[in-house]
Amino acid sequence: MAIRKVFDGPDTGARICSALNAINAATVLAQRASLRLDEAFQVMRAYARSHNRQLSDVAAQIIDGTLDDNQVRKSPRPKPSAPPQA
Numbered sequence: 001m002a003i004r005k006v007f008d009g010p011d012t013g014a015r016i017c018s019a020l021n022a023i024n025a026a027t028v029l030a031q032r033a034s035l036r037l038d039e040a041f042q043v044m045r046a047y048a049r050s051h052n053r054q055l056s057d058v059a060a061q062i063i064d065g066t067l068d069d070n071q072v073r074k075s076p077r078p079k080p081s082a083p084p085q086a
Contacts, residue, residue, distance in 0.1 A: 018056045025059035032069045047072045
């Protein structure tokens with residue numbers, strides 16, 4: 001029910017649009033940069049964090065082409081987390 005918590009409230013429409021824009025931008029970046037979708041999302045997220053930007057703003061710029069894909073890909077990527085050990 002985590003999704004319900006994220007999208008429950010007065011700004012539900014804005015949150016859904018923001019999430020869809022991030023998915024669309026990750027798809028665009030994945031196609032342009034020959035990345036898997038999860039890698040493209042991680043690259044976008046790392047860029048947003050390292051430049052103190054909102055992910056939604058970065059996503060909008062990737063979609064409209066005002067943010068260079070190469071610049072986004074040069075951001076440091078977070079190391080993949082290790083799976084939990086039993």
